[in-house]
Amino acid sequence: MRAGPAPASASGTSEHHDVTLAWEVGIDVGGTGSRLRGAPVGPDAGSTEPIDLTGDPVRIVSRRSDAPDVVGDLCRRFTEKAGQGTTTIAAAVGMRGLRSMTLSRTLNPYDVHDSLTAALGAGRTAVASDTVTAHLGALRGRSGATLNVGSGAVAIGDDDLGRLHIADGLGPLIGDNGGGSWIGEEGLRAAARASYHDTRGSKRLLHEATATLGPPETWESKLRDAPDRVRVLAEFAPVVVRAAADGDIVCQKILAGSVQLLTDCLAAVLSRPGVRQVAATTGQLMAVDSPLRAAVHGLMPVKRVGVELVDAAGTPLDGALLLARRLVEDPEFPSYRPLLTVRTAE
């Protein structure tokens, strides 16, 4: 293992690809695509641009995730682009669904470590849930808590001993309370109720859902047979948000329920001893101009008096790069299975 930055060559050219440089590499992989960022480090890094690459989405084939292949492919392309003499001292991957895939044996995270080490020669590697990298990116590596709301919902915090605490993120069937698929499901339930003269249904949602899904009597079988059911549900969430903004009372109640659940989730993490009372929100449903975000940020200090809500400073990819940096700075940086595994290759 090459542990430190190697000296840059004295060629003096601005073309960094043939210069011996040390790199830290961060990778973000998920179901819609993957990204890699390499950052040069050490005294000679100043004149060198970072390297950014995009790659394939991760797929599950025959009940196995192809994440090791996707990560290996990105890393080989990075090594080619970075050029000869390149040293990668640390690499970290943030992955969508790592916890559930590890528990259901859809993925062995050490296969991803192997890909990193094989393609980059990186001695220090980390494979993390994107919940962890989103948290690191949002708070720029400072401690506190982060609530991520996309199709799912999950909160994570780190305490003063460096331990990670997670709340929800348990999937759409019995968790992800208040997230995109939850809102979409509640919306479809409200739409279906309007079809049979239930006064608590939403005619507006019935109209919108029928336009895309057909008559309500067919929704159950359509959703049951849909391999991407969560996506179908989550795609209905913005319809609920828009209808609420237009004054639909049923939709407003659904969003009020979502805000209660999301703030409960974040409060659960903030209530753990030693967690700094600073929180950020990330994910598609927490976009800066979202009324849902405003409601969560507004209600949060009522549930946790004194909590400071901050804007997310960076992305999960930024967080992966910060994680790689942390591996270098702290040789004792520990694993928190199944959210995070750290390895030093022999």
Next chain:
Amino acid sequence: MRAGPAPASASGTSEHHDVTLAWEVGIDVGGTGSRLRGAPVGPDAGSTEPIDLTGDPVRIVSRRSDAPDVVGDLCRRFTEKAGQGTTTIAAAVGMRGLRSMTLSRTLNPYDVHDSLTAALGAGRTAVASDTVTAHLGALRGRSGATLNVGSGAVAIGDDDLGRLHIADGLGPLIGDNGGGSWIGEEGLRAAARASYHDTRGSKRLLHEATATLGPPETWESKLRDAPDRVRVLAEFAPVVVRAAADGDIVCQKILAGSVQLLTDCLAAVLSRPGVRQVAATTGQLMAVDSPLRAAVHGLMPVKRVGVELVDAAGTPLDGALLLARRLVEDPEFPSYRPLLTVRTAE
């Protein structure tokens, strides 16, 4: 078609199997088993006992329901037992899930009509959702409304023009609000929340669910892969009911939510013009000593002032037999697709 009761033979024996008698046949088929009851009719019926048979549960094989086979088998056994010279003037079947199976083309109800006619020679036949036969049985064929709460939830009513009105019963993914699988899912969500220090979770439910399902992080994948997910969810409903009875506040809130949804569902049907304001409740979760039933019966007159709640008088099998009788009494008795199809064989 033989339309009326045939005269009994003059043999004078009490053994009815060789006596020419007219019969009406009711059948109830579902996922746990099937039952047939034949009732003798006409002036000579008094000395003859009804015939009761039990048969196989209905299964879905290669995306097709085997209900026509199950019904055909029961009917052939009935014909054997009733003996020579038997005339079946009408037969009616109540089936679990008829509406969704018809809509998803898992079953063509006319294949069941064909089975009835082929095995019984019955000219007048009806194939109905068990929602319809449960309603007929519960109110002894009188008009009004019936709420059925098992793993699902559905209400049905008939108006003064004989039209049927249905509410919910749309399946566990976007309907069946307040029913057994809904209660079970809410219970598992509350259990999972307790696992991450969410103050709105139920530690009691977490303890009970972990004992049967393992750690909460594994529930999503277990439920996702379970072919009988609805059953797993519905089986957790009694756990929630027991915990509520023991004072678990989270469970009490879940049941309070269920009662709101169930009474909304029944109120939706009772609000349709011409529906008599008399209602019964049926199904496993509306058992006579159930606190959920007491709560629904207690709240209902608040949501529909003047509604009279009555005890269910009979079962879905009784209702199927009443439906067969109605086919004889009213030659114009109409179909209400997809809840009920009526046929007169040529």
